[in-house]
Amino acid sequence: MTGSPLERLLVRLAEVSDLTKAATLLFWDQRVKMPPGGSEARAEALATVSRFAQERFIDDEVGRLLEELRGLEESSDYDSFEASLVRTTRRQYEKAARVAPELVGEMRRAAALGLAAWGPAREQSEFEQLRPQLETLLELRHQYVECFPQPEETYDVLLDDYEPLMKTAEVREVFAELKQELVPLIEEIRAGGDVDDSFLDAEFDPETQRRLALEILRAFGYSDDEWRLDETAHPFMTTPGAGDIRLTTNFRPNDLTALFATMHEFGHGVYEWGVDRSFARTPLHAGVSLAVHESQSRTWENLVGRSRGFWRWFYPRLQEEFSAQLGSVDEESFYRAANKVQPSLIRIDADEATYNLHIILRFELEQDLIEGRLGVADLPGAWNARMEEYLGVEVPDDARGVLQDMHWAGGSLGYFPTYALGNVISVQIWERALEDLGDLDERFERGSFGDLREWLHEHLYVLGAKFTPQETIERVTGSRIDAKPYLRYLRRKLAPQLA
Amino acid sequence: MTGSPLERLLVRLAEVSDLTKAATLLFWDQRVKMPPGGSEARAEALATVSRFAQERFIDDEVGRLLEELRGLEESSDYDSFEASLVRTTRRQYEKAARVAPELVGEMRRAAALGLAAWGPAREQSEFEQLRPQLETLLELRHQYVECFPQPEETYDVLLDDYEPLMKTAEVREVFAELKQELVPLIEEIRAGGDVDDSFLDAEFDPETQRRLALEILRAFGYSDDEWRLDETAHPFMTTPGAGDIRLTTNFRPNDLTALFATMHEFGHGVYEWGVDRSFARTPLHAGVSLAVHESQSRTWENLVGRSRGFWRWFYPRLQEEFSAQLGSVDEESFYRAANKVQPSLIRIDADEATYNLHIILRFELEQDLIEGRLGVADLPGAWNARMEEYLGVEVPDDARGVLQDMHWAGGSLGYFPTYALGNVISVQIWERALEDLGDLDERFERGSFGDLREWLHEHLYVLGAKFTPQETIERVTGSRIDAKPYLRYLRRKLAPQLA
Secondary structure, eight states: OOSOHHHHHHHHHHHHHHHHHHHHHHHHHHHHTOOGGGHHHHHHHHHHHHHHHHHHHSSHHHHHHHHHTHHHHHHSOTTSHHHHHHHHHHHHHHHHTTSOHHHHHHHHHHHHHHHHHHHHHHHTTOGGGTHHHHHHHHHHHHHHHHTSOOOSSHHHHHHHHHSTTOOHHHHHHHHHHHHHHHHHHHHHHHHTOOOOOGGGSSOOOHHHHHHHHHHHHHHHTOOTTTEEEEEOSSOOEEEEETTEEEEEEOOOTTOSHHHHHHHHHHHHHHHHHHSOGGGTTSTTSSOSOHHHHHHHHHIIIIIITTSHHHHHHHHHHHHHHTHHHHTTOOHHHHHHHHTOOOOOSOGGGOOTTTHHHHHHHHHHHHHHHHTTSSOGGGHHHHHHHHHHHHHOOOOOSGGGTTTSOSTTTTTOOSOTHHHHHHHHHHHHHHHHHHHHHOOSHHHHHTTOOHHHHHHHHHHTGGGTTSSOHHHHHHHHHSSOOOSHHHHHHHHHHHGGGOO | OOSOHHHHHHHHHHHHHHHHHHHHHHHHHHHHTOOGGGHHHHHHHHHHHHHHHHHHHSSHHHHHHHHHTHHHHHHSOTTSHHHHHHHHHHHHHHHHTTSOHHHHHHHHHHHHHHHHHHHHHHHTTOHHHHHHHHHHHHHHHHHHHHTSOOOSSHHHHHHHHHSTTOOHHHHHHHHHHHHHHHHHHHHHHHHTOOOOOGGGSSOOOHHHHHHHHHHHHHHHTOOTTTEEEEEOSSOOEEEEETTEEEEEEOOOTTOSHHHHHHHHHHHHHHHHHHSOGGGTTSTTSSOSOHHHHHHHHHIIIIIITTSHHHHHHHHHHHHHHTHHHHTTOOHHHHHHHHTOOOOOSOGGGOOTTTHHHHHHHHHHHHHHHHTTSSOGGGHHHHHHHHHHHHHOOOOOSGGGTTTSOSTTTTTOOSOTHHHHHHHHHHHHHHHHHHHHHOOSHHHHHTTOOHHHHHHHHHHTGGGTTSSOHHHHHHHHHSSOOOSHHHHHHHHHHHGGGOO
16 A cells, blocks of 8 residues: 555545444444344344454554654644544554454444344343343453453443543542432422422324424534434434434423433534544544533533523424413423423433432442342342432333343443533533633523534534543543532522422 | 355355445445435445455455365255355356456445435436546446456446346347337337326325335235335335345325336345345345346236236225225226336336337447447437437436436446346246246235245245356246247237227
8 A cells, every 4th residue: 555654544544434334324224224134134244344343443554554653643733633643543543452353243243132132122121031132241341351451440441432541430439429419419309399290291292293303403503414313212323424413312202301312312413513524534533432422412402402591492382382281381380390300210311410320320230240249130120229229219110120221232331421421521511611602591592502502513522532531621621520510500400499 | 264165155255245235234325314414424435345345255265265165066966055155156256356346446436426416416407417427437337347358248247247147149139129029019009099097197195105005015025024115216125134125115296106116126125035044144145137136026016016906906995095086097997007008208117118118228328338439428418319219209308318217327337238138037937927826816806915926935036146047047937038928928918008
């Protein structure tokens, strides 16, 4: 191959990116469009394509090019594309090179088979149907951990895949602070008496919900040119290529929570959408970590989508479309219901305060699983016991308990903590945006979200994966991860519900 | 790698199949779901995945294994899986090994970009928008032809990709026979006076059409477990994996022709669906050639879907759903309208007789293009002139002329003749099925299509690509390609329309 070392590296990375994006589409399609009969073939295709991507990435030639490029990296500005590319790629390469492509393929195949089993298991609320897949996936995670030098804690290795360079101990510290503040806060709120949300217990036509969700998304920045919105059992966002952002959601006839889930996925989508397009087909063309990703999904879901200004703008439209259900409900009542704190069974439908306890529960169970303190067969029991302990709710069946999320079935162990970290980071970033932009609520009231989107685009999204997650957070917020702004925000927002 | 040479070959072929299936999904998604903003990234992903599939297939290791397996091939029964696998793979390998993976990737990228340009060009009826892509594609086809020893005719090389081992001269001979019979037949029909189909010039709700089409497909053998039906500009069928059959169609508010197009795609789908599942992830797990494929799409579209028995079964349902449009039209009138011969602009909507002239026109233009007798810029003019000459119709714009099909935009040059060959083969196979099964019309009247499907499954579909196309046709029909049964069938069926 000809060209400078940088050009040769870019060609190689583009190939890896193309293969990875092909795997992304195989995954999206599996969850959204594929008939069930395609499961086996899809698992094989995912395994093979992922293995090739891995083989191509960890090829010695990449290592050689990265060595050759040390000079360029050192002579270039730290913030330059060149230095950032070499730096980020080297970190990913050194990690990836430890893992045999066969194991990567195996994990991907097992994840595809796990996801294929998860759907029916959840529908029938039969944990046993998924147990063998979970056991295989856990065993593969152990093999994966073995590829790395002995970590301080086994869980560190898993966490690093989703939140590069972060340690379990740091998460534990942030979560301890959250738990310490949230448990009494939730108690106080319960003592404050019930918020009436009985009017939400009604029929809401899914097609109308979809139309309304698209109205909201378009005001946020969604366009048919570069986005899709599909339905699936468990909402997610993925991008099979630059300029191709795919949101999924799940409109149900008996509640409106999918409106929030849709705004959540928009937050993921707009982050990927905003990454500098000139980074396409390189490792820089991605969100920097899952916690930062979640900070954006939670921003658009909660800080925007559950704000007073937002509903001042959109509630008249909602009321108009659902006049039978909401005609006699005023905006203030709806706003309070949309922010009602109440311990419940399902994470993705949880309010902003109890949500974090759902995460802490999963974080603890994941550590117990990977450290061998908990067997897969005992997972449902442990889940149910801890739901009772942390949230005081009784789990009626596995569908609404341990089977509710697809993450574990898809082999994602170590992913959950990034959700609560995202909550924390979202408010840190939000406070900076407010400093620069002033009153956002007033803009939201007018259905105007462009200033916020552009601020986030310019300060965060465009950076992609140029810097480490910690560097990125510090550049945007001026500080390290800090739970205090989030806790302040929650206490202020939920004050009307306090005793 | 360990295992016997056969096992090692199977592992390698499975990888190639997985990559090819990933490319298949990338293509399906591009045509059916992808937002337009994803075009560029998709072209790159398609190029890379296709190039890897090619590289992996033509690797020397495959050549060595095929050599090592000569003994096994010779000692095994010709019809055995082992002998068929080695034989078919060797033929494909020897051909593929002549083509550089870079060229394969280039062709795939150019095809993706061509298809991306085709959509808007057709919508705006602007041939100029597509011309540069067509020129690139033609240039790449020339490079492709150069990879092979000098053929008798350049077109032989193109044809071989779709109809392995067939020569242009053979096609010309069959087409000459078709033309000789069809031109006067169509003349006679025109002289016979007009069939009234004015009632088809009405509004037919696309959603209702979709529901009806699915009723038909389910009676044919479609199930949600292994099939999908989506909408796209230009209907096609593809399978991103065993047990995952994807039909596409295009319901329009102002005609019912998509019902026939949907049955057409079902025919392609059921052929792939019926290939022996134990062949999965090998080159045997596919239809044997495009002409044989088309024989099945045309069987389900025309021999079944335009038969008297079929409409005796289904017309009451159609009438029920479209009572305003068809309430006063009796079954016989509808049947005649569905079989009306009338020269028209659009190939996929053409009747059984004139259809072949659409193909012959394309076959001739393709030869002119590849032999350099016709420049791309002159294509619309040549198209329009020949439409006038062969079918007596005037082409009002390129959208309904040279831009109507996506094949050339997708780089498929040499594909079209297989459609008319498929017509010919369909009746050869049909006559054998009738010999074994007796009266099919009587079964269709009862909505019963299982006997036909099972006969085709057992005699043709299950074989996949074990034998050459010619061998396959001879095994099923007992003879070589022969236009006479088809011409007899047409003359008999169209007799009521003759002067």
